[in-house]
Amino acid sequence: MKTLRFEIPKALRFPVSTADILGKRHLLKKELLKQTNLIETRIAVLGGSTTGEVKSTLELFLLAQGIQPVFYESGYNQYWEDVVFENPDLWNFRPDIVFIHTTWHNVSRFPEPLEAEAEVEARVRHEMGRFESMWEKLHTGLGALIIQNNFDLPRLRPLGNLEASEPFGRVNFLLRLNAEFATYARTHSRFLIHDILYLSAQVGLPVWHDYNYWHNFHMAVSPTATVALARNVAGIVKGIYGKTKKCLVLDLDNTLWGGVIGDDGLQNVILGRDHPVGEAFVNFQRYVKDLQRRGVILAVCSKNDEQNAKEGFSHPDSVLKLDDFSVFKANWDPKPENIRMIAAELSIGLDAIVFVDDNPVERALVAEQLPEVAVPEVGADVSWFAEVLEHELYFELEKVVQDDVNRSAYYNSNAQRGVYQAGFGNYGEFLASRRSAHSCPFIWSASRS
Helix, strand or coil, X not given: CCCXXXXXXXXXCCCCCHHHHHHCHHHHHHHHCCCCCCEEEEEEEEECCCCHHHHHHHHHHHHHCCEEEEEEECCCCCHHHHHHCCCXXXXXXXXXXXXXXXXXXXXXXXXXXCCCHHHHHHHHHHHHHHHHHHHHHHHHHCCXXXXXXXXXXXXXXXXXXXXXXXXXXXXXXXXXXXXXXXXXXXXXXCEEXXXXXXXXXXXXXXXXXXXXXXXXXXXXXXXXXXXHHHHHXXXXXXHHCCCCCCXXXXXXXXXXXXXXXXXXXXXXXXXXXXXXXXXXXXXXXXXXXXXXXXXXXXXXXXXXXXXXXXXXXXXXXXXCCHHHCCEEEEECCCHHHHHHHHHHHHCCCHHHEEXXXXXXXXXXXXXXXXXXXXXXXXXCCHHHHHHHHHHHCCCCCCCCCHHHHHHHHHXXXXXXXXXXXXXXXXXXXXXXXXXXXXXXXXXXXXXXX
């Protein structure tokens, strides 16, 4: 039976339509609630500023990930008091996740000009003590997982560029606090940082913090920037609930290099820093390689002659090599059929796969026939491919552990073992061959995984 495809509203996909989200949120929510099998979660939003916009926008992006939130929302700037004094409403709510939405406005007191380093250090310890008392109370009293904003930066710099170098500079002070927050996150498994320092830089501080919204509504993050913030938090929650994708399936021609290798030959494909478009392909390959290093499984799905396709990775400027791919499908079969085979050989679900192809016809075909597979609209300009993958947050993790790093190598050897095993009449023949097949080292390494 054909699986019915639920289309995530276009407004919630990259590039996100901020105007549609802010103007049509009720219609979007109604559409998203038509999904079945939503995962319910209880989220407490504790705010150091007004959070109504954060909560309602976050709900949309969570629903888009198949997660239905039930919310508790603290009063304005009551994030610390609600926890430390055990607000009964919060304690009775019993959240699964606590999202603490604080910003630089919630630093209790910044250093004074020319303040001694020892006094600045005491202020750091004071701020950390205040936040840690809250975090520990949440851990021991509620057992909830915590998502904590780190600190963004103020738009104004009274000390100019000295803000970044002097110990008493506000920028320096906030970066010190961010480093302390990061240290805490590394030593506490149920504590995650939401990186608004990066997010505010990406959006731009004048857009991130709008004085009119702050003065009129005490919104530390503008409605436009709140869309980016909510999307990012939803990506973290998606990772918590195991909805992170595992495998990136890639086309080849005009996706990993420019040109058609079967027609142009290896020497004429566009790849390398001596060509502006070739450099863009190199940069995309480097991003894909970084994903593979942290455990994302790579596979090829290309309409191509297999030998020609494999030759492309012998190009001197190719960052990716053949052994980076766990499964390699280069033939003239329909791509949905090949992707089904990739999932079977890797023993993963189709919903664990992201498919990238520059060809809109192939994207549409896979999206239509394999609704479980994520098919981002990357367009035809390779300069944007990594940007689209990054913004869609397909591979967001709760933590990176050694098992994640080893995953690609495991699936690589596991797929090879399956192909090798397929050549035998039965499993007994396969096992017998292993005892004498010293020429196939990948089999032995796979048996240890």
